[in-house]
Amino acid sequence: MVSKAAIGLAAGICGTLFIGYCIYFDRKRRSDPNFRRKLKERRKARKAANKAPTTKLPDLKDHEAVQRFFLQEVQLGEELLAQSDLEGGVEHLGNAVAVCGQPNQLLQVLQQTLPPQVFHLLLQRLPALGQRLVAQTAAASMVEEELE
Structure with missing residues (x-):
């Protein structure tokens, strides 16, 4: 032994x-x-x-694509928040708010369901996401004009 x-x-x-x-x-x-x-x-x-936008916004004229994108972004945002990834979750929820037809109602729901610090982070990100949406829409319309 x-x-x-x-x-x-x-x-x-x-x-x-x-x-x-x-x-x-x-x-x-x-x-x-x-x-x-x-x-x-x-x-x-x-x-x-980390700085590059990770999500490509859909064509806003295609209602079905926007609806699929909205649901996908809300689901991804909730999953990332559940995994304690605040940055990613807020980015995806912000994308959902940006393409939502009634953003004020969605923000009211999110305010009731999200923790206050996460909701404030979302509110801080919304202007940048709105600018990105406007820039992408403008770029898409320029491409369409060039093709015609």
């Missing part, structure tokens, strides 16, 4: 070897000349992905 001391000694040696390997690997990774460049590129890409 193996004694408890032998098992403890073996576990200690394995732990020390693992920590030594981690330190060795970390130094080797950091001394790589491309490490810092790759790290900066990844950070820039992540920051650009």
